Amino acid sequence: MSSNTSRRRWPLLLPPLLWQLTFFLLPLLFLFVISFWSVVNFRLEPDMTLKNWDFMLSRSSFWSAYGHTWALALGAAVVTTCCSFPAACSLAFTVSERTRKLALMFLVVPFFTSYLVRVYSWQAFLADNGIVNALLALVGLDGLPMLNSDFGSLVGYVTLALPLVTLVQTMGLAQIDRNLIEAAHNLRAGPVRTLFEVIMPLAKPSLVVGALFAFILAFGDFVAPTYLGGGAPPTLSNLIIDTTKSGQQWPRAAVVAIVMILTLVVTSLAAVRLAYGRRK
């Protein structure tokens, strides 16, 4: 009976499998294959050479871009998680169901606008003679260099990831059994202890998954490091652009892309293990 049921379910699995095969595995395979091709007179030529891998992985600029990208993405994950958490707590615990739904709907609104436009608009705030520095000057403080820096990139990443991370955290926090929080209060645990010993452990999966989303979005983002970070030092996405500009070296760009994908796969697996792994 059960084998009959699973046989009947097979056709239902077919569409997602076909989808994954067509739009993920085949392009990925193609990306992997062209990383072994050559470029002759600006044209891709099928080949089976390791020179692209050797060239990219032996360059200090590649590893420095890798380290820089990793650090920025980690920073984005931490900053976004910290910025989202108070808002998510508030939405999950202090407002009515109706208000929460309304707020969650508003969290989606930023996605109605182009990310590029939102990043460009940040320039008006972060420029040396922009709005933030004008406000600082009003209270007698010196202006800060914010645009064309890692800080600028981080602002862009947070702009990109904050709504999504807040959404994930809110949904995770809202599912926490309130009786456990009340029990902690009844047992005389203060708000801080309740937060760190009850709420955060219970919300761990949503906190980790939210941070993972922020990491993934920041790791591959090209817009923020280019338009708010000044493109220097380059991130891996900047490096891909530079590589394709350098005589159409798509195979080398494919090497960078594969390393990025592998990094994200490993990071995701580690994050999932951290989020859902059993406590000892």
Place this chain on the structure above:
Amino acid sequence: MKEEDKSLLSPFRRRFLQGSSALAVGSALPLSLVSASSSAQTAGQPRTLTMLAWYGHAEPDIVAEFEAKYNVKVKPKYYTGGDNMLALISQSPAGTYDLILSDAEYVPQLRKAGYLERLEAKDYAFDDYFPEFQKFPGHWDGNDLYAVMVRFGFLGVAYNTDAVPESKARSFKVYWDPAYKGKVGHFDWYLPNMGEISLYAGHKAPYRLEGDQFAKLKGVMKSLRPQVAGFFDYGGTFSGLKNGQLQLVCGIGDWITGTLARSGAKVSSVVPDEGGLQWTESLSIGKGTRNRDLAKAFIQYITSAQGQVKSAKMAAYPALIPNRKGWELLAQSDPAEARRQGMVLQGHSVMDDIRSGKIVFRQLPVQQSIEDWNDFWSEYKEKA
């Protein structure tokens, strides 16, 4: 049902005839449609002329008159940078682009790769061109012509006129001035930037460098890196200059600052004393085009005196023009713009800068590979 059975049982010849007539009806339908479409075309349906170009070259301010005259719609595919253009061509079947607008240094590569049709020199108004541009390097292979120069411009020091006095901007040395630390930007393309700094390093032929000269260029560039705010594409350069975040930009010229100045931004460009670079845009006919005559007519249109004036004042970005009669017409129709761009037939003009040797053509590296230069560019971007 019985009728069907009968037909199945009918003799082979009858079935063959039935099948043939069905086939004839089926094939006649599309043929009549093609014929109808062809009549519609002659009756007023516009043809399509495809163009691969930098942004702006197929906008109404440039092509509207041509479209109306020839009942044609110019369909552009815009690119950003020569490498992007090469990628688009190499990934498209022959005949995809009727017209190809490229930077002059890429014409020999396009020709060698077999992407261009040979042109007839007598079809174009070279006699109206300044002599320097009649046989432009790279456009000819012996006596065979492959591209016609349309417009050009200079690359030097772009600066914020409120923050930087012109006297300082007249030398590339200004990039190293401590007063502008963190305010110097690069247009993110190795070729114009490294060419400019190569001129500053004293190389009269900035792209033809021996090993020690290339090493010197790298050293000079590295010394500039602490001054640099960042590396920007067209949009980033535009906004950086406009909002005052960048006070000096290396690797650009009037093609950006001229556009910004039109909207009131306090920016300008100058060719410094060490010299400047010339960028050049040229039109070719794509290999395998099915609209050769129309493509030829477009090149004739845009290189005529009237077309050249449109090109000089192009809304997307202004440029200098190689047609002397175009200069004359511009002086009559818009003397202020002619003076602003230095295209004046009396007094000092941009042609004097070219003739004095102050301006050199931007070109691809001669002794080193493109990759050698671009790899250094990536390395340069990495370290402050």
